[in-house]
Amino acid sequence: MAEDKDKKELAPEFKARLRTEFEKDWRKDLRKTLPVKDRMKLSRQKMPEREAGERNRDFNEVNLGLTLEMAQAEARRCLDCANPLCITGCPVAIDIPSFVKLIENGHFLEAAWKLKETNSLPAICGRVCPQETQCEEVCTMKKASGVAVAIGNLERFAADFERLSGSGGIPPLPPPSGKKAAVIGAGPAGLTVAGDLAKLGHSVIVFEALHESGGVLIYGIPEFRLPKAILKAEVDYLKRLGVEVRTNFVVGMTATIDDLRNEGYEAFFIGSGAGLPNFMKIPGENLVGVYSANEYLTRVNLMRAYAFPAYDTPVLKAKTAAVIGGGNVAMDSVRTAKRLGAERAVIVYRRSRTEMPARTEEIHHAEEEGIEFQLLTTPIRYFGDEYGRVRAMECQKMELGEPDASGRRRPVPIEGSEYTIDVDLVVCAIGQSPNPLIPQTTPGLKMGKWGNVEVDWTTMATSIPGVYAGGDIIRGGATVILAMGDARIAAAEIDKYLRR
Amino acid sequence: MMPKILTQARLVPNLHLIEVRAPEVARKCRPGQFVIIMPDERGERIPLSIADWDAKRESVTAVFLVVGTTTRKLASLRAGDEVPVFVGPLGRPSEIGAFGTVVLAAGCFGIGALWPTARALKTAGNRVIAVLDAKAHYLLYWQDRYRSVCDKVLFSSRDHALGSKDFIPKPLEDVLHHDGPVDRVIAVGCTYLMYASAQATKPLGIKTIVSLNPIMVDGTGMCGACRCTAAGKTKFACVDGPDFDAHQVDWDQLFTRRKSYFDDEIRSLCAWEEKELP
Numbered sequence: 001m002a003e004d005k006d007k008k009e010l011a012p013e014f015k016a017r018l019r020t021e022f023e024k025d026w027r028k029d030l031r032k033t034l035p036v037k038d039r040m041k042l043s044r045q046k047m048p049e050r051e052a053g054e055r056n057r058d059f060n061e062v063n064l065g066l067t068l069e070m071a072q073a074e075a076r077r078c079l080d081c082a083n084p085l086c087i088t089g090c091p092v093a094i095d096i097p098s099f100v101k102l103i104e105n106g107h108f109l110e111a112a113w114k115l116k117e118t119n120s121l122p123a124i125c126g127r128v129c130p131q132e133t134q135c136e137e138v139c140t141m142k143k144a145s146g147v148a149v150a151i152g153n154l155e156r157f158a159a160d161f162e163r164l165s166g167s168g169g170i171p172p173l174p175p176p177s178g179k180k181a182a183v184i185g186a187g188p189a190g191l192t193v194a195g196d197l198a199k200l201g202h203s204v205i206v207f208e209a210l211h212e213s214g215g216v217l218i219y220g221i222p223e224f225r226l227p228k229a230i231l232k233a234e235v236d237y238l239k240r241l242g243v244e245v246r247t248n249f250v251v252g253m254t255a256t257i258d259d260l261r262n263e264g265y266e267a268f269f270i271g272s273g274a275g276l277p278n279f280m281k282i283p284g285e286n287l288v289g290v291y292s293a294n295e296y297l298t299r300v301n302l303m304r305a306y307a308f309p310a311y312d313t314p315v316l317k318a319k320t321a322a323v324i325g326g327g328n329v330a331m332d333s334v335r336t337a338k339r340l341g342a343e344r345a346v347i348v349y350r351r352s353r354t355e356m357p358a359r360t361e362e363i364h365h366a367e368e369e370g371i372e373f374q375l376l377t378t379p380i381r382y383f384g385d386e387y388g389r390v391r392a393m394e395c396q397k398m399e400l401g402e403p404d405a406s407g408r409r410r411p412v413p414i415e416g417s418e419y420t421i422d423v424d425l426v427v428c429a430i431g432q433s434p435n436p437l438i439p440q441t442t443p444g445l446k447m448g449k450w451g452n453v454e455v456d457w458t459t460m461a462t463s464i465p466g467v468y469a470g471g472d473i474i475r476g477g478a479t480v481i482l483a484m485g486d487a488r489i490a491a492a493e494i495d496k497y498l499r500r
Numbered sequence: 501m502m503p504k505i506l507t508q509a510r511l512v513p514n515l516h517l518i519e520v521r522a523p524e525v526a527r528k529c530r531p532g533q534f535v536i537i538m539p540d541e542r543g544e545r546i547p548l549s550i551a552d553w554d555a556k557r558e559s560v561t562a563v564f565l566v567v568g569t570t571t572r573k574l575a576s577l578r579a580g581d582e583v584p585v586f587v588g589p590l591g592r593p594s595e596i597g598a599f600g601t602v603v604l605a606a607g608c609f610g611i612g613a614l615w616p617t618a619r620a621l622k623t624a625g626n627r628v629i630a631v632l633d634a635k636a637h638y639l640l641y642w643q644d645r646y647r648s649v650c651d652k653v654l655f656s657s658r659d660h661a662l663g664s665k666d667f668i669p670k671p672l673e674d675v676l677h678h679d680g681p682v683d684r685v686i687a688v689g690c691t692y693l694m695y696a697s698a699q700a701t702k703p704l705g706i707k708t709i710v711s712l713n714p715i716m717v718d719g720t721g722m723c724g725a726c727r728c729t730a731a732g733k734t735k736f737a738c739v740d741g742p743d744f745d746a747h748q749v750d751w752d753q754l755f756t757r758r759k760s761y762f763d764d765e766i767r768s769l770c771a772w773e774e775k776e777l778p
Binding site: 209210211219248249250253254255275276277279281285286288289291292294295298299303304308309310311312313314316387388435436437 | 503524525528538542543544545569570573584585586587588589590717718720721722723724725727728729734739752753756757759760761764765767768771772
């Protein structure tokens with residue numbers, strides 16, 4: 001819904017600050033230690049990862065993280081450009097060259113603090129951002145040598161270094177403003193707003209419907225990609241900044257925005273996410289064994305069904321699991337099914353490999369782990385057994401036609417290409433829509449045609465004064481980092497609003 | 501700061517009442533809504549219909565049937581214990597209006613779940629008749645509460661101790677034929693009771709509302725576990741319901757989906773009993 005708005009022109013005062021950092025003596029000296037042409041010859045450090053045949057049987061993290069030496073070697077590849085494009089590719093405009101050069105210089109903690117100036121959740125972004133379409137896509141090193149600096153891996157390294165060092169520091173906080181803001185949803189957008197507002201001296205309460213903080217980071221993204229301990233550490237950091245999280249509180253039901261206003265909250269941020277799974281509306285979709293990705297992943301991640309019966313929540317196991325879709329959520333689901341013992345775990349995607357929206361690394365990891373890909377294919381119906389459980393699906397082959405509104409070539413069914421495969425688990429990962437609870441219970445909140453909350457994209461302000469929104473509730477299913485980008489804009493505007 | 505249990509008691513064999521201190525929920529809840537509860541950190545999230553609330557005690561009460569691991573865990577809690585999740589109120593409130601004559605059919609936990617509706621319907625000026633069903637007369641509860649607001653309360657139990665011994669729909673049909681005309685029927689209880697009530701009222705064309713009870717996880721529309729079919733369309737019971745027009749519900753699908761985890765439920769229960777029972 002907003003792709004064109006996501007590549008940003010940097011503000012002049014921000015450019016000036018970057019310039020000041022760039023001109024610092026230590027940066028100048030560091031640049032002199034190795035000529036640009038030699039830096040360009042350095043090859044990218046490969047992220048160490050667990051062997052595919054071992055990791056596809058458990059839920060421990062796949063990537064092991066760069067070592068100290070590897071991180072410094074990778075940081076040396078950064079050319080420290082006078083006009084760093086990487087920053088323009090980052091939805092939250094992290095000062096990337098500064099933190100990378102701090103790593104090269106061995107100042108790892110300072111690198112983490114530099115990240116935290118603009119990003120309260122760097123250990124998460126370092127793991128889940130689609131860097132290859134953002135900062136790394138526009139990296140000068142990519143143009144020069146064909147291979148971008150591994151900015152994401154370095155971000156993860158710095159954040160992990162700080163956490164493991166146990167520094168636990170927080171930046172100096174301004175005196176309390178005496179103003180109170182309510183943040184709805186403890187997902188990536190909400191947590192970012194909360195962190196920013198706390199750092200600006202406001203009192204912030206985050207209201208979360210589930211019993212743990214994180215939103216999609218806790219219920220959606222699996223342990224093998226984002227360990228819960230990492231998320232917990234990032235949330236603990238926000239708590240040290242003074243942020244309070246109230247779990248088990250469904251704004252719209254437990255209290256409405258108007259109720260909270262009467263309790264003294266002056267500003268609101270709606271970050272309630274894309275909590276409404278889409279289905280294809282094809283026959284058999286309500287058979288037992290057909291899940292939405294939200295349900296499948298929530299059972300396994302938030303409710304720990306992988307440890308059933310030590311945890312009480314079950315999840316159905318499969319011989320053959322089919323996951324419909326080609327995004328990150330589909331990859332997370334199919335790799336989860338494999339880990340839960342599926343002999344065959346298959347991605348069924350209606351376009352080709354090129355159009356898959358998942359991160360390159362996730363597709364690559366999935367292939368290594370033995371995931372099958374049935375591309376240019378779509379399910380058209382599911383068949384059940386006598387107990388109402390899914391036993392097979394009928395598929396149809398597709399070919400690519402003219403580009404559609406998204407710019408991707410539209411899949412067109414090939415008549416007569418139908419075939420049936422036996423499956424005993426289906427996960428539908430074809431996207432989510434914005435959750436309707438807040439819109440339904442907030443009179444005067446202007447909605448768009450996809451059920452999304454409408455905002456002014458320059459300020460993230462909704463149609464109600466003092467109420468802002470960001471993330472999937474306005475976008476309808478995007479990425480963690482875009483949600484955080486919205487959140488940073490919203491936090492700055494909420495600060496202005498509270499001090500009006 | 502976890503929600504604290506104020507009361508946990510056996511009402512009748514296998515049916516328990518739990519009263520939890522939850523000030524915000526108590527302020528907001530309306531007849532027909534539910535909460536999601538989780539008995540401990542490793543527990544499952546399950547929906548429980550709200551059976552009562554008390555603004556002064558800032559508490560919300562639910563009645564549940566002890567059937568699996570989660571409800572056994574709940575039944576073992578005592579006043580003063582805490583639960584990690586007690587969230588709500590969830591779902592759309594039941595429609596309360598001046599309908600005329602309303603017949604309530606309830607059994608099992610549904611006798612508790614339908615109580616706030618009975619009270620509200622009376623206040624709204626309806627003639628309210630209740631048919632309360634149980635396997636045996638000693639499994640009935642809250643008869644006095646119903647007598648205090650209903651114009652007529654009938655009982656059915658298989659042991660023939662109080663009125664009819666037939667299971668619903670028979671006693672319901674008797675009311676529809678002898679106490680008519682009836683403007684609306686509301687049935688809450690096990691899936692079979694609601695299904696049978698729907699069968700009884702369909703030929704008579706009486707609008708019938710049921711409170712569906714599919715498996716849920718988050719209860720806020722996020723996961724879609726609770727999807728059911730009404731009037732040919734997929735609905736999420738947690739946000740589109742839980743009340744639906746009984747004559748539009750795909751009952752076979754509801755029965756089937758409720759049994760999704762039948763084997764796992766038994767495995768879970770065995771694991772719990774091995775650990776907890778001597």
